[in-house]
Amino acid sequence: MSEPVSEERQKAFFEKARKGVLTWLAKREGGSATLREMHDHSSERYLIAHQGFSKMMESFVAEKLIDYDEGTMTATLTDAGRAFIGA
DSSP: OOOOOOHHHHHHHHHHHHHHHHHHHHHSGGGEEEHHHHHHHHHHHHOOOTHHHHHHHHHHHHTTSEEEETTTTEEEEOHHHHHHHTO
16 A cells, blocks of 8 residues: 655645646647646646646636636636746
């Protein structure tokens, strides 16, 4: 039986995933993707889905790393988001 992952390691992985998702977004044309596309990428690449994905998106919006258009359900990387990933 394996030991539970420490909270510190969980936070480090979450930060790595946040940078990874924003880096993926930066590589897309216009730096934009639909919520569905972002969810699928997050789930496939980082195994972060559902509640974890919601937490990630909330952090992106709160930190103004993305602009989110509810009408089109599209996220667009901001200058702050590009600075966050070092792009």
